[in-house]
Amino acid sequence: MATATKSKGPTKTTAKKTTTAAKPAPKTNAEIARERALQTAETAVDIPVGAALTMYERATEAVEPFGTQSKREAELKRVRTQLRRELNKVERRGGTARRRAVQRAKRTRNRLEREVKQQRRSLETTVRRNRRRAETELKRFEKELNRTRDDAEKRVRELVDRGQGEGTKAAA
Secondary structure (H helix, E strand, O other), X not given: OOOOOXXXXXXXXXXXXXXXXXXXXXXXXXXXXXXXXXXXXXXXXXXXXXXXXXXXXXXXXXHHHHOOHHHHHHHHHHHHHHHHHHHHXXXXXXXXXXXXXXXXXXXXXXXXXXXXXXXXXXXXHHHXXXXXXXXXXXXXXXXXXXHHHHHHHHHHHHHHHHHHHHHHHHHX
8 A cells, every 4th residue: 555645844834925036938839748748758657666566565465464373363264254244244135135025025916906906896896887777778678668569569459450340341
């Protein structure tokens, strides 16, 4: 790990001095290009050096706990404890997720059962109502048909009787 450098003494603040010195001349394009090239070259060197130092520190940190027998045992115990904690955490999380899924499934099942019962009741009510209407209409049509049939039979008898009455008058 890289260590941060700290200032050894208190920092001082100074008031700005007013000077009458001339301002520096603006930089030319050649000077700007030179500074950028220098900055790019420094970055190209700094990145691999920094990466190498980081890798060295990490490798040292990884090997350090295994230097002696007691350090190896302590590190092994620490890793086992950490692994046990992680496994317990994963187990609890899995159990929680399973319980939530079961609860959600039960709620969904109950909701669907309620909806099906409600729709079934509604459908049965509609069927009963429609059956009653159909039966009522059928009875009404049947009565009307019987009435019409009775009226037709009565008229036919009247016509037959009239026709027979005229036929007996004509024969006489």
